[in-house]
Every structure is written in structure tokens, then in C-alpha cells.
Amino acid sequence: GAVVSQHPSRVICKSGTSVKIECRSLDFQATTMFWYRQFPKQSLMLMATSNEGSKATYEQGVEKDKFLINHASLTLSTLTVTSAHPEDSSFYICSAPRGGLAGYEQYFGPGTRLTVT
């Protein structure tokens, strides 16, 4: 089946630094990808929609200058957490839709655990 990868799987960074997370669709192209954030024991919260060749669209309450998204190619989207703070520590998950016989299905990456110290 379709695979979406994320790199790194976990990262620890110091407060004030920036961290980049990559999301790749390994065997299909995705003009759109989605970024989610998940805190412990909570559901996934949609952060933004990454669009290949154009600006990302952010959900209400998500700071676009803090969470920079770049959809560099049809198989790669990156999320950069700028000037990270401890409250940004979370599990970040991306997804990419792939078309099939019954319409589109969202394929999720394995997630990236970010810890800001």
C-alpha cells in the first residue's frame, strides 16, 4: 500500500532553536498534504494544509510565522518549528491523500516526537 514517511521520528532541541520535520510520500505524488499535532491522550488537531507550488493554509489559531510549511515537490512537505518553546513539544503527524477506485484515502505518516528542553 501507499506509504508516507516522516523524518526524524523523534527530535530533542533546545528552546529558541528551529526544527525541521520532513514528510514524504514514497510511492505516489501528493499536491496536498496535511499537518497535525497531537498532545498526549488527545486527538489529532489539524494545523495546516500544505499545497505544492503555493502557500500553505493554516487553521485558525495556528501561527503561520512559527510553523513554516514548504511543499517543495510533489512528494515532499516540510514543517519547520521556529524558535521552539517547551509548549511546542508534541507529536507531529502528516498525511497525504491518494486517489483510488473509491475516491481518496488519507495516508498518515508515522509521526515525529518533538521535545523542546
Place this chain on the structure above:
Amino acid sequence: LAKTTQPISMDSYEGQEVNITCSHNNIATNDYITWYQQFPSQGPRFIIQGYKTKVTNEVASLFIPADRKSSTLSLPRVSLSDTAVYYCLVGVASGTYKYIFGTGTRLKVLA
């Protein structure tokens, strides 16, 4: 964006059939119903998707009544490894549709 309501948690025993119901009263005509499974520290994994009536695959069945205002995920003979959070999502099966996750149902399978 359709809103879904699921039980927060459920317990079951190994070997039993588990049915998780999701309410989506304002589902739109073009919306599909999709269920995902998530283990701790992993991304959600697709289980099953349907539009109406009944869909079955090798791991689950999905029952959707005629009014489509609810759906039931049925897991036959669960095992300890089925302990996970199950999410019901409703939306258009398109490449740009934004899925909004509800609370999900935390299923615990007991020995």
C-alpha cells in the same frame, strides 16, 4: 465539516466482537465515512471506508443505516493487539478535503 460523536472509551475481552458506533447527524450527500486505528506514538492507520449499507474487509465491517446519520465499526474476535484508539471521520473523498478528528474511542481489550 461534519462533526462526529463517539464513545470516549470501551472495554472488551479477547475473542469478543466489538461494535463502535459513531454519530454524524449532519453528514452531507457527498461524504464518505472512514475509520482509522491509532496506536500510541504512531500515525493513524486506515481500517475501512464506506458510503452506505455494509462494507467488509479482512479486518472489520462497517455498517451504515439508510439515513447515514450514524455508522458502526465492527471488529470480530478482538485480541489484545486491537487495543488502540479508533477514529470515525466523515468527509468528501477528495484530495483536498480536510479531515477534522473527533475524540475517538479508546478501546481496551482485556485478557
